[in-house]
Amino acid sequence: MSDATTHPRILELPREETGLATSKPAVRRVQQLLPAFLEDGVAEAGADGLVVRLDGSVETAVAAALAVDAVGADRVTGLVMPAQLNDEAPARDAEAVASILDVDYRRLALQPLLTAFQRVVGTAGEPADDLVAVGNASERFRMACTYYVANTTNRLVVGTVTRTERLLGSVTKYGETGVDLSLFGDLYRTEIRALAREMDLPEVILDGTRRRTGNVDPTDAEKLGVEQTTLDGLLHFSIDEQRADAAVAERVDVDESVVRRARRWCARTRHKRHQPPKPSMAN
Numbered sequence: 001m002s003d004a005t006t007h008p009r010i011l012e013l014p015r016e017e018t019g020l021a022t023s024k025p026a027v028r029r030v031q032q033l034l035p036a037f038l039e040d041g042v043a044e045a046g047a048d049g050l051v052v053r054l055d056g057s058v059e060t061a062v063a064a065a066l067a068v069d070a071v072g073a074d075r076v077t078g079l080v081m082p083a084q085l086n087d088e089a090p091a092r093d094a095e096a097v098a099s100i101l102d103v104d105y106r107r108l109a110l111q112p113l114l115t116a117f118q119r120v121v122g123t124a125g126e127p128a129d130d131l132v133a134v135g136n137a138s139e140r141f142r143m144a145c146t147y148y149v150a151n152t153t154n155r156l157v158v159g160t161v162t163r164t165e166r167l168l169g170s171v172t173k174y175g176e177t178g179v180d181l182s183l184f185g186d187l188y189r190t191e192i193r194a195l196a197r198e199m200d201l202p203e204v205i206l207d208g209t210r211r212r213t214g215n216v217d218p219t220d221a222e223k224l225g226v227e228q229t230t231l232d233g234l235l236h237f238s239i240d241e242q243r244a245d246a247a248v249a250e251r252v253d254v255d256e257s258v259v260r261r262a263r264r265w266c267a268r269t270r271h272k273r274h275q276p277p278k279p280s281m282a283n
Contacts (some may be wrong), residue, residue: 015236018232028198039070045156047078049154053093053142059092064076067204080098139176158183231262235266
């Protein structure tokens with residue numbers, strides 16, 4: 001599947017000059033499609049409900065609200081899984097979201113699990129110094145815990161990774177992308193935030209400055225020195241519409257070097273979006 005592949009229903013959405021589906025008609029259409037997608041997934045699998053990881057971000061809060069719309073609050077389980085001290089503030093936000101939506105949630109403190117893991121598999125050096133490895137391990141523990149709860153309750157795992165994150169590779173392989181239903185896989189972050197505003201969700205959810213638990217790094221937009229809407233439009237024109245770098249730069253009003261840098265990120269992280277390669281046994 002190429003990076004430009006998008007669900008046909010999403011392609012039908014009316015788009016603004018930015019290239020994004022953020023107009024009221026588009027957002028309302030998305031608001032209808034996504035709960036139906038979740039409801040169909042549960043029915044087809046013969047599942048009893050949905051599990052949503054809550055991490056303090058707009059994306060997971062919107063996903064939980066859509067899950068409630070799809071199957072009812074009593075069939076949705078939220079998981080709050082802080083692993084580090086700096087996760088505490090977003091974890092509290094996540095718990096507030098669960099309370100607002102009247103969703104049962106479980107708080108799983110991952111630090112003891114991560115400490116034991118490092119003790120068993122760590123080298124004689126100081127494995128905690130390898131922040132990338134520790135961060136990736138934390139994400140994979142979250143995935144394992146989410147699936148454990150889903151398996152023991154006959155529920156499906158709802159993914160909240162956006163197209164922005166997937167294209168730029170700002171996800172952990174076999175971490176937060178390990179899901180049953182990739183709810184936001186064809187929607188950019190700007191489009192999710194437009195959806196949140198249209199759903200009239202509380203301010204704790206709408207605050208776009210919130211970061212996911214486990215993530216204290218700058219956002220991809222901040223790394224590129226552009227606004228989130230600009231980055232998402234850039235990706236749409238560059239990847240979805242396959243326009244030339246110069247044309248994309250002119251359309252979203254950035255230097256062409258920014259477009260080239262974003263393209264390099266997409267190319268470098270392509271392995272995160274595809275199945276592992278295998279040798280061909282064909283003659």
